[in-house]
Amino acid sequence: MRKSYPFGSRATMSETVLSQAALSQATDSHEEPKTLVEGAYQRLRRDIIEGVHAPGEKLRVEHLKEHYDVGAGTLREALLLLVTDALVVAQGQRGFRVAPISIADFEDITRTRVLLETEALRQSIASGGEDWEAAVVAAFHRLSRAEQRLADHDVGTTEEWESRNRAFHEALISASSSRWIRHFQHILYQQSERYRRISLFRQPIARDIHAEHQALFEATMARDATRATSILTEHILRTLDAVKRMPADFFTSKSKR
Amino acid sequence: MRKSYPFGSRATMSETVLSQAALSQATDSHEEPKTLVEGAYQRLRRDIIEGVHAPGEKLRVEHLKEHYDVGAGTLREALLLLVTDALVVAQGQRGFRVAPISIADFEDITRTRVLLETEALRQSIASGGEDWEAAVVAAFHRLSRAEQRLADHDVGTTEEWESRNRAFHEALISASSSRWIRHFQHILYQQSERYRRISLFRQPIARDIHAEHQALFEATMARDATRATSILTEHILRTLDAVKRMPADFFTSKSKR
DNA sequence: GATCGTTAAAATCTCGAGAAAGTATATTGA
DNA sequence: TCAATATACTTTCTCGAGATTTTAACGATC
Numbered sequence: 121m122r123k124s125y126p127f128g129s130r131a132t133m134s135e136t137v138l139s140q141a142a143l144s145q146a147t148d149s150h151e152e153p154k155t156l157v158e159g160a161y162q163r164l165r166r167d168i169i170e171g172v173h174a175p176g177e178k179l180r181v182e183h184l185k186e187h188y189d190v191g192a193g194t195l196r197e198a199l200l201l202l203v204t205d206a207l208v209v210a211q212g213q214r215g216f217r218v219a220p221i222s223i224a225d226f227e228d229i230t231r232t233r234v235l236l237e238t239e240a241l242r243q244s245i246a247s248g249g250e251d252w253e254a255a256v257v258a259a260f261h262r263l264s265r266a267e268q269r270l271a272d273h274d275v276g277t278t279e280e281w282e283s284r285n286r287a288f289h290e291a292l293i294s295a296s297s298s299r300w301i302r303h304f305q306h307i308l309y310q311q312s313e314r315y316r317r318i319s320l321f322r323q324p325i326a327r328d329i330h331a332e333h334q335a336l337f338e339a340t341m342a343r344d345a346t347r348a349t350s351i352l353t354e355h356i357l358r359t360l361d362a363v364k365r366m367p368a369d370f371f372t373s374k375s376k377r
Numbered sequence: 378m379r380k381s382y383p384f385g386s387r388a389t390m391s392e393t394v395l396s397q398a399a400l401s402q403a404t405d406s407h408e409e410p411k412t413l414v415e416g417a418y419q420r421l422r423r424d425i426i427e428g429v430h431a432p433g434e435k436l437r438v439e440h441l442k443e444h445y446d447v448g449a450g451t452l453r454e455a456l457l458l459l460v461t462d463a464l465v466v467a468q469g470q471r472g473f474r475v476a477p478i479s480i481a482d483f484e485d486i487t488r489t490r491v492l493l494e495t496e497a498l499r500q501s502i503a504s505g506g507e508d509w510e511a512a513v514v515a516a517f518h519r520l521s522r523a524e525q526r527l528a529d530h531d532v533g534t535t536e537e538w539e540s541r542n543r544a545f546h547e548a549l550i551s552a553s554s555s556r557w558i559r560h561f562q563h564i565l566y567q568q569s570e571r572y573r574r575i576s577l578f579r580q581p582i583a584r585d586i587h588a589e590h591q592a593l594f595e596a597t598m599a600r601d602a603t604r605a606t607s608i609l610t611e612h613i614l615r616t617l618d619a620v621k622r623m624p625a626d627f628f629t630s631k632s633k634r
Numbered sequence: 635g636a637t638c639g640t641t642a643a644a645a646t647c648t649c650g651a652g653a654a655a656g657t658a659t660a661t662t663g664a
Numbered sequence: 665t666c667a668a669t670a671t672a673c674t675t676t677c678t679c680g681a682g683a684t685t686t687t688a689a690c691g692a693t694c
Contacts, residue, residue, distance in 0.1 A: 154469035212411035
C-alpha cells in the first residue's frame with residue numbers, strides 16, 4: 121500500500137476537437153479548472169514561469185501540498201502534467217525538479233521557434249481566411265493598446281502585455297494547417313516566456329518592439345510571406361541577443377539541492 | 378509565500394545531461410523501469426502503438442488496472458505520462474482516451490516530421506564528428522541486416538526492423554545541436570509508427586526501402602546535406618502516399634462511443 | 635583528515651476506500 | 665411513439681496511511 125493520485129484535464133468538446141485535444145496542453149490558460157489537478161497544474165505552471173520556483177529547484181511533494189492545498193497524489197498528477205510542458209523534470213525514484221535553464225537551451229528554443237513559427241506563419245498567410253484576418257487585426261489592436269500603455273509608463277501592465285503578446289503571436293499562426301506545429305510552438309513560447317521573466321532584463325520596450333510588431337502585422341496583412349517571415353525571424357532572434365548579453369555566470373549559479 | 382528568484386541549476390549530473398533530461402521522455406524505451414508507473418507506462422505505450430488499444434478507445438482505469446496489475450493511482454500516472462507523448466487524451470471529469478487518428482493528422486505528422494528531421498539532419502552533417510559517423514555506420518549496418526532478413530521472408534523480424542529503423546533515423550540526427558528538435562522528432566516518429574502499425578498495409582518492403590536507406594546513408598556520409606535532406610524528404614513522404622491510398626472509411630470506423 | 639560503512643530521517647512511490655461527477659436505464663406524461 | 669425527468673449504476677477523482685528508496689548524519693578505521 122502506498123499512495124494514490126488523481127488528475128484531470130480538459131473540457132467537454134466535440135469529436136473533432138478531440139484530436140485537437142491530443143495536441144493541446146492539458147489546460148489552455150484561459151479555461152477554468154474543472155478539477156483539482158488542473159487547478160494545481162495552472163498555479164504551478166504560473167509559478168514556475170514567473171520564477172517563484174527557481175530553475176533546477178527540487179519540488180518536494182510533501183512540502184508543496186500544503187501551499188497548493190491539495191493531496192499528495194493530486195499534486196503528483198499536476199507535476200506529471202507539467203512534464204508535458206517540459207517545465208518539470210521527473211526522475212525515477214527521486215522526485216520532481218523544475219526544469220533547469222541555460223543559455224544554450226534558450227538559444228535552442230529560440231532557433232527552433234524561428235523554424236516552426238515562420239513555417240506556421242507561411243501557412244497561415246497562404247490559407248488564412250477572413251476570420252483569421254479579423255483575429256489578427258483584433259489581437260494586434262489589443263497588443264498595440266497595451267504597448268501604448270507601457271510606453272506611458274503605466275505600471276502593472278507588463279502582465280497584460282505578456283498575455284497579449286502571446287495572443288498576437290498565436291493569432292498570426294492560428295490559420296496554420298498544422299496542429300503539430302502549433303502545439304510545439306505553444307510549448308516553446310511558454311519556455312521562452314520563462315526566460316524572459318526570470319531574467320531581470322525587464323526592458324520590454326528597450327528596443328522599439330511596437331515598431332517590429334507593426335511591421336510584422338502589415339507584412340502579414342499584405343500577404344507578403346517572405347517579408348513577414350523575415351521580420352518575424354529578426355523579431356524572435358533579437359531577444360536572443362539580449363539574453364546573451366547577460367552576465368556569464370547568471371545561469372550557472374547554484375540552487376538548493 | 379512567494380520567494381523570489383535565485384536561479385541556476387544544480388549539478389548532480391553535468392549540465393548537458395540535466396537539460397537533456399528536461400526534454401527526454403519519461404523513459405527511453407530501452408531503459409528498464411525503475412518504478413511501477415514507468416513499467417505501466419512502457420507497456421501501455423507499446424500496446425497503444427501496436428493498436429491493442431484502438432484509437433479513440435476509452436481507457437477505463439478500473440478495467441485496465443487488473444490487466445497491467447497496478448493500482449488505480451499508478452495507472453492514472455502512467456496515463457498522464459502518455460499525454461506527454463500525445464498518445465492519450467485526458468478530458469476533464471471524463472477520464473482517458475486513446476488519441477484518435479485521421480488521415481489529416483497523419484499528413485500533418487509527416488510534413489512536420491520532414492520539416493524537423495531535415496533540419497536536424499542538416500545540423501548533424503554540419504557538425505557531426507567521428508563518433509556520430511561511427512554511430513550512423515553501425516545503425517545502418519544493423520538496419521541492413523534486418524532488411525536482408527525481411528527480404529528472405531524470415532518471420533518475426535518486423536519487430537526488429539521497426540526498432541532498427543527507428544534507431545537509424547535517430548542516429549542520423551543524433552549530432553544535431555538542437556535538443557528540442559530531437560525531442561519533437563521523437564514524438565512525431567512515435568506517432569507515425571503508430572499509423573504504420575495500425576494500418577494493415579504491412580508491405581514494409583513493397584517499395585525498395587533498403588535502396589532508399591542506402592542512398593540516404595551514402596549521401597549523409599558524403600556530407601552532402603542537400604542530397605541527403607532531399608532523399609530523406611522523399612523517403613518520409615512516400616509513407617504518406619501509402620496511407621492515403623487506404624480505404625476512406627478506415628479511420629472513421631472504430632472508436633466505440 | 636579523508637574515505638567508508640552504519641544508522642536515522644526524509645521523501646517518494648504505492649495502494650485501497652470514499653466522495654463527486656458522469657452515464658445508462660427506467661418511469662412518467664403528452 | 666417520443667420526449668423529459670427521475671433513479672440506479674458506473675467511472676472518475678480525491679485523500680490518508682503504509683512500504684521502499686533515497687538522502688543526510690554520524691562515527692569508525694586507516
